[in-house]
Amino acid sequence: MPFSRPIAGAMAALLLPMMVAACLPDTGGASGPAAAAGSVPASSPTATPMPVPSGPTPSPSFVRPTPTPIPTFLVVTVKAGESLNTIAHRYGTTARSIAFWNRTTYPSLDPESPKYRPNLLQVGWTLLVIPNVVFDEESLPAPS
Numbered sequence: 001m002p003f004s005r006p007i008a009g010a011m012a013a014l015l016l017p018m019m020v021a022a023c024l025p026d027t028g029g030a031s032g033p034a035a036a037a038g039s040v041p042a043s044s045p046t047a048t049p050m051p052v053p054s055g056p057t058p059s060p061s062f063v064r065p066t067p068t069p070i071p072t073f074l075v076v077t078v079k080a081g082e083s084l085n086t087i088a089h090r091y092g093t094t095a096r097s098i099a100f101w102n103r104t105t106y107p108s109l110d111p112e113s114p115k116y117r118p119n120l121l122q123v124g125w126t127l128l129v130i131p132n133v134v135f136d137e138e139s140l141p142a143p144s
Helices: 005-023 084-091 095-101
Strands: 074-077 126-129
Touching: 074 084, 084 095, 084 126, 095 126
Parallel strands: none
Antiparallel strands: 074 126
């Protein structure tokens, strides 16, 4: 039985929105302008959930400043003709500072020892030097 034109028009009016709706993503039963515009709900597998702020806005945590590193020693090898004074002058420190820094390795450089001989350097000794730093003798702990 052939369809009459008014019935065909009515069926097309009913089927066309259903066919279009089948091509659009599922709106989860939403209706209104947002559903008609084809918005994707959060439950859709293709949707990326948008974070929703809850609670107070986080503030940055306090980060302690990094401590200033201790000065780095340079290793200086004694050459022929050098003295504590010439080495100290070259690195902006004092001969007594170099003697304090190296007194455990070379006991003759210990300023508090009765065997203190600051001019007794031997070629090849390796001395520790901190450039542009002067050793503070007052910062030494009291002898026990």
